Amino acid sequence: MNSSLMQNGLVLEHYVVLSIVLFATGVMGVLFRRNAIIIFMCIELMLNAVNLLLVAFATFYGDSAGQVFVFFIMAVAAAEVAVGLAILTALYSKLKTTDIDILSKLKW
């Protein structure tokens, strides 16, 4: 399959550049926004950029291990989102905000 991909002019560099753009967009979003939920989404974006690069590496190198890592990253991301959103919900019920500039203290 990877040889047919390369015959179509699709090389690994395309995926590297795409992943870099998506990752940088995620970093920019984390710095840009104040809503903690949007920041969570941008973290998901970064994780997905890395996943995409791992799958591209796995395909072009001909090794299934990269796809297994993507599988694990997805599981960890799901756990992270569940716990993070539970924390946000608990904080919101106490403080009525998800603004990270107000949520900058660890203890009230």
Next chain:
Amino acid sequence: MTLYAFYFLSFLAVLGALMVVFSRNPVTSVIFLVMTFFTIACHYMLLNAQFLAAVHIIVYAGAIMVLFLYVIMLLNLNDAVEQQKTLLLKVAAVVTGGLLMIVLSAALRTAEVTYVDTSVVGSASSLGKVLLSEYLLPFEAVSLLLLAAMTGAIMLARTRRRKAEDAEGGNAVPESEQTESVAYEQ
């Protein structure tokens, strides 16, 4: 043909990612993030990883994004006016993102790429063989991690309510309510 598909999907993915960052309404951000995830799933198909594409859509678009939407609706943030950062901080954020892009591109530009001409199979059967033989221990550890995450999420959501009831002079949460909240979380 594949190249055009790649460019089209990449354009949609980057557009969706930018709209996630720049749209004012959190619900709009979620919808654009779902679009980005679908394009990434199409990229997986293009890379011959069909099983991962299916899992990606089920886990991200099906579970995680629904959780996000649910929390946004629960906290009633869909029409909330978010405090914006100052213009200086916004410009700094965009410049930082651009610089990171340049640095990563420069670092990876000269990297040597070895193409191995073996046909990798991204089907469920080949991936399952690797996952359940070579990576069996991490696979089991992931199940423990998911259990811990589920328990932690339930605990985080429940402690607050019990404290609130204590503050009102009530006793501990009745047993029936506890089981109800557990079933609700699942």
